Amino acid sequence: MTDWLGPEEWRAVALSLKVSIWATLVSLPLGLWVAYLLARKEFPGKQLLNGLVHLPLILPPVVTGYLLLASFGPQTGFGRLLESFGIVFAFRWTGAALAAGVMAFPLMVRAIRLSIEAVDQRLEQAAATLGASRIWVFATVTLPLILPGLTAGAILAFAKAMGEFGATITFVSNIPGQTQTVPSAIYAFLQVPGGEASAWRLVIVSIVIAMSALLLSEWLARRAANRVRAT
Amino acid sequence: MTDWLGPEEWRAVALSLKVSIWATLVSLPLGLWVAYLLARKEFPGKQLLNGLVHLPLILPPVVTGYLLLASFGPQTGFGRLLESFGIVFAFRWTGAALAAGVMAFPLMVRAIRLSIEAVDQRLEQAAATLGASRIWVFATVTLPLILPGLTAGAILAFAKAMGEFGATITFVSNIPGQTQTVPSAIYAFLQVPGGEASAWRLVIVSIVIAMSALLLSEWLARRAANRVRAT
Amino acid sequence: MSLSVTLQHQLGAFTLDASFEAPEGLTVLFGRSGAGKSTIVNAVAGLLRPDAGQITCDGAPLYDSATGRHVPPHQRRVGYIFQDARLFPHLTVRQNLLYGRWFAPKSTPGPEFNRIVDMLGIGPLLGRRPDGLSGGEKQRTAIGRALLANPRIILADEPLAALDEPRKAEILPYFERLRDEVSTPILYVSHAASEVARLATTVVALDAGRVIRQGAASDVLSDPAVTPLGVRAAGAMLEARVQAHHDDGLSQLDAGGASLLLPRVDQAPGTRVRVWIEAQDVMLATERPQGISALNVLETTVRALRFGAGPGVLVQLCFGDTLLLSRITRRSADALSLQPGLRVFAVIKAVSVARDAVGDQPRPEL
């Protein structure tokens, strides 16, 4: 594989993996929390939160990228504030992870939310009567039961993150070795005369990674459905 | 609103609506069929079909656009064949609809599939014993029961189609009034000095349309869940 | 008009190997849980394809493993009444009722809509959706839906099991009417003795996938050798005629010449009814007891005794053509020196005959 892919292609693959894994892992706790809120709580602004979460799914990705740039860019107050803590997103791989995470977030939340909704709340009641506080109920009953669903959601998000392009290129541009993810590299290769061969190699790599992730996720989701039922 | 939006912006909105509505309506029967296959049938290659359906969700959209161009472009054999029947996709609004439909397809199928899986198959058995053949069972029992879920899936697909950018601009370019959808127009405006105002107006329009569609779809999905239960 | 079933089927460790005929009237398929009742009904409906056998309805083969024939469910014209009503939630009661009509052959007109609606008393519900109906109303609608599809046979798989007692009592009479007013054969699954007693024309007793006894209800049920539901559920079905209703809430019936006093039965004087008397409610005495609360003392002759493993004995009695079962202890049987031919008095408390143990009697075909 190292032979088959050129060094630049290889770097793009490595970067994309890093970006997608980070995007997935970091957004997972937040996704879990938001999915839980949406599945279980009633509060004012719930539909607004729901809309906000879905926004990246339906907004043009370029717009999402510009919104990110306008929020986290080095010129913005917020960007400077973060920078004083040593956190920089714009034109960094961290920004690519942020963009990928934001774009994959709705898919992750949808999947986790479904698995939470499938959990029999009577089991949670039973745990409460046995002495488990809210947090313990969540940790010992809800979480184990949604684990396959959670994993499925995370993997779907990972696959989506691997393919994210519009928001990424807008937010962090296309700096080889720093922010040039596989999709950006494919795009760049497609613009260079004779770059098609490299582009198609990367397309194959991303299809293979995404498809494996996807099949794994579907399989886990199906297992989840079988497991969560109360007994 | 006609005053607030300039004529070019207005044209982009009208085109995007047309493209998204067509994309949704035309892909709906196919989406229904595929969702039904995935929800109810076991056949060799099922996981392959499932992967294929999901591909646009996880592939870089630009790649999807290039694949479309490579399949339906006027230079290709298939493109010429279609053209001899008067069907042209590349660089036409029809192509924008195709791209949008392909990109939105996985979301549509996922939503419909869930609603089909929620239908109590014992109701279908009951219908069969009452004399309804497979097709009639589908038309008189399954279809009415999944109608809210179907609508929810269609609306989600519509919202996604409204935001589709990467595949569209690659497949049909960005020809004002012909293939310049709202996302392409936003992209174009963002690159014109002083074009931000127009861009943000279009962003607001697309957020409003997409959010309304989304809330409607969530509401329908919730109604669907309540309705499908056997009685 | 009859159903003939011969089936072999393997489900996991369970083997079904059953053969029976369901003639005119209502055939109750009964047996313990897991005996294979639902499997048979599903095979008749075509929802399950058995490994081997033949199913013939009215002469028409529905399934024949020899020829490979397997008529799909929607062409079988069976009216299946499920335990859970399975009404279509998106249709009104009227639309549910008429659902089968769309597909029923136009050539042979089915039962009239209004007649069925009246029979089931669901006129006021027609515009409503199943959602808001009570369990009993749902099940009545499901019965109507099956009937109006103009089926060649009605299948009912424990249609009352999910209902509570008052609801059961509400539905049972509809099945009696069905049996008496509709000429379609009915295959009815139950493991409740009282339902069997009240409804069955024919009884097919099933145990572990095999038919252990089949025949006319009164014969099978009064046979002390057949207690597929356990001795505690043994009893006899008496055919009787209502004679008079008394002011103190009792009704007088004539059962094969003997007079029975029972808590008020609903039928008008002159009506023929069937009465289910549980074996354990029948006490025996060698002398006519005096000064006792029990109102019914019948002079009978012992026909047979069946000693079981426990301390009880089933005693088959007869008066005229009528059979009766009594369950007493072995010790009493010895003390009374019971043996076939002995004349004994059967003592039956009026209140021990439950209201739902009295039902309309199947009428000969109209």
Added chain:
Amino acid sequence: MSLSVTLQHQLGAFTLDASFEAPEGLTVLFGRSGAGKSTIVNAVAGLLRPDAGQITCDGAPLYDSATGRHVPPHQRRVGYIFQDARLFPHLTVRQNLLYGRWFAPKSTPGPEFNRIVDMLGIGPLLGRRPDGLSGGEKQRTAIGRALLANPRIILADEPLAALDEPRKAEILPYFERLRDEVSTPILYVSHAASEVARLATTVVALDAGRVIRQGAASDVLSDPAVTPLGVRAAGAMLEARVQAHHDDGLSQLDAGGASLLLPRVDQAPGTRVRVWIEAQDVMLATERPQGISALNVLETTVRALRFGAGPGVLVQLCFGDTLLLSRITRRSADALSLQPGLRVFAVIKAVSVARDAVGDQPRPEL
């Protein structure tokens, strides 16, 4: 060790306004469907917050609308046994059993794990997951799980309702043992008369959200004025002692001085048991009947009569301190000129007392 409940709560059109005490032992909350039983149990568990009232367990307030106190469920230390076992599907039986242990206060050690496992006979299941367990095994595990959380009170909401008869018979003895071997008070919901009869130390009868009667089980159940489950379920609970087992499958018991012959009971001679005798199985005679199959003829005195709307009469009888109920027709009552004080013979067929109507008797606290 007792529970005191006073509640007002509005649920749609339904108003709950109940107040009762559950002392030591097993208190059965019984009443028709919709009477408000589950609502009360959920309020005690803290799963529902009532509109007003107080709930005190063992002196500790769990809920008090006056002070606004509402202890959350996980701090109440109730052992709730649900109708559906609600075992955690991702944990083994052992882990399910030990779940409450994680959260139980370490200071007051709960029942010993092995003792509970032995008592419930679930030793062989410990390594398995709930998935593959039978209904009865699941329910036994659920009972163990509740016990091992070392609760101050056990709540059981129709824990047998979802089980079939053999399974019910399998679980009932465990609740008897619970009542007798564990000193925790138990609040047990049921609307099955036989469970009430077998298990209750105290009975709280509920109707339409109100407590209509509460007291010791034997008093309440033998009161002809209280028939919350309908007259057909009326009966009396006799306290008896097993005297001998005979070879012909009968057991001899002593009930308040009178001798009873019943189908074999499982307990050893000397054991105190309770026997439930349904009112409709008791026949009355003014003279001692001769030559009859019934083995039990008790000399009793009529204490009270209750005439209902139907043709029946409930007659309360006593012999010594023991109360008995008989249900006969009004006509017989007239014919026998029954009135309080009259001496009558109560005739009870041995076989009409079901096996599951005989249970261990609650023992005084250990």
Added chain:
Amino acid sequence: ERITVFAAASLKTALDQIADSYALTSGDEVVISYAGTPVLARQISLGAPADIVVTASTEWMDWLEARGAIAPESRFDLAGNRLVLIAHDSSHPAVAPEHAALDKALGEARVAMALVEAVPAGIYGKAALLHLGLWERLSPQVVQTDNVRAALALVATGATAFGVVYDSDARAEPRVSLVTTFPSESHPAITYPAARVDSRDTPAAQRFFAHLRSPEARAQLRDMGFTAPPGAP
């Protein structure tokens, strides 16, 4: 009648103006799709329905010509341009176009450029920086976009501090200031060749194509900061 033009992104402001005034006098409708040159070229080679194409470099037009996508006889050079370094800081002082001064001015800041391997503005820019000996050091700071106007937008919004764009772009955007103009010998000559697409030869397209050569159009281009095509008198 409608004429469709595919044009390099940097022509946006100028060509829009030419098209508007042309539309007023001729009554024809001119529809222009702007994108980075490689995107245009590739789409045209795949049959995009453009009547006229204007790229920002001769290479891509040669590439199209080699594929037979354009009418070779129609090809002519429409304009030239200068390459500049711009800053977001409106008061950034001018800097001489030489290694030391630029090195100091740019420091560690991000520089927005079009794709340096594919898009003409990026190719020219990389050549200029190479020429000045700055490429090696600067390349990790270079933020690449798919066309030059996207790079301009990054500087205009302040997302990057500097950018390499065309002089005409810099003039169209008031929020950027000119830092330096790269010497013309530091990069290949900037040429905007125009051609008619071979398969689409309508009279309206021919009329507008002719108009592009008119002195009026040239004047409008000149006003927008474009130069005469290299080698033109």
